[in-house]
Amino acid sequence: MLEIVRKKFMGWEMADNFIHSPNDIIMIIWRGDKVDLEIKDSNAQDGLPALANFGLPGKCSEHSPCVVSLFDNKEHGIRPFKFLNMWSKHTDFFETVSNTWNLQVEGTAMLRLCRKLKALKDPLRKLDRKHFSHISVRAHIAEKELLQGQQLLHANPRDEFLKSRVAELMKKASRLAEAEMNFCSQLAKAKYFKNCVKCTQFFHDLIKRNKSRNQIVSLIDAGGAATTSSQQVSSLFVEYYKNLLETRKDCSKLDNEIFSVGNLVSEDQASDLLRPVLDEEIRSALMDIRDEKAPGPDGYSSCFFKKTWSTTGAEVCSEVKEFFRSGCILKQVNHAAIVC
Incomplete structure (x- = not known):
């Protein structure tokens, strides 16, 4: 054997x-x-x-x-919103963002930004369904149409209509191929392969791997029993962090003499820490984040804010300044998503 x-x-x-x-x-x-x-x-x-x-x-x-x-009995919940960077390359993208951003929203700067981003999710989903759904299939069909058009043009090289038609098909195929590449690279999180020529099976395997990683299908409770129920898994997480964060213990008081012995910041450094944050500093920090990374839990990648900075930049800067001024942050901004 x-x-x-x-x-x-x-x-x-x-x-x-x-x-x-x-x-x-x-x-x-x-x-x-x-x-x-x-x-x-x-x-x-x-x-x-x-x-x-x-x-x-x-x-x-x-x-x-x-x-x-x-x-094999995995229960799937509602799929959370995820901004796909390929949307930013569509001609209707900036108009979609501007229409939503012009809405009048009352409240603090942080609340206004959160509500506008939430209101924008639905129009972006519609844009995706209309122009980018099943992007790999769309790219494959566009490639086949381009090949057929080129074959007809080779048979009739003087046909002006075919020349213009092939040029249009080539633009369409190139645009969809680039969108497919951006889509696969973002989902695969393959930063070392983002400049590859085309999407291979390797990319799709990475996407499958990431999907399997982003699932918590089984947990062991405090009694040592394993559970695969999605509801029980969720309740175990809530119970664990409640016990962790709600537990209070007596702590020893701080000894000020310890601080005086160590290194201290100078008066100039202390003043620099207390000065207001500048818009350019906020913008520079955002631009340093990779395009596929998400600075918050709302599903918007840094690419979204980079591409729409002329529209969204003022709101983002106001939100960050408000946080440093008040020291308060909304739960919509300060929370983590656990996929069960």
């Missing part, structure tokens, strides 16, 4: 459709008469949305057993 298994493994070819398991280990070790293998085919990722593996101690053996748990 072992000889049959060894021959099957020897006949395998390593291709780019193999991805890391959730603990980021792909390991193939050949030892004499044994084969140690931990590998997962990306095709299995479609049928098995959640997978968890745990390496157990090997005790006296040189080999460690691996327990794999499969969860």
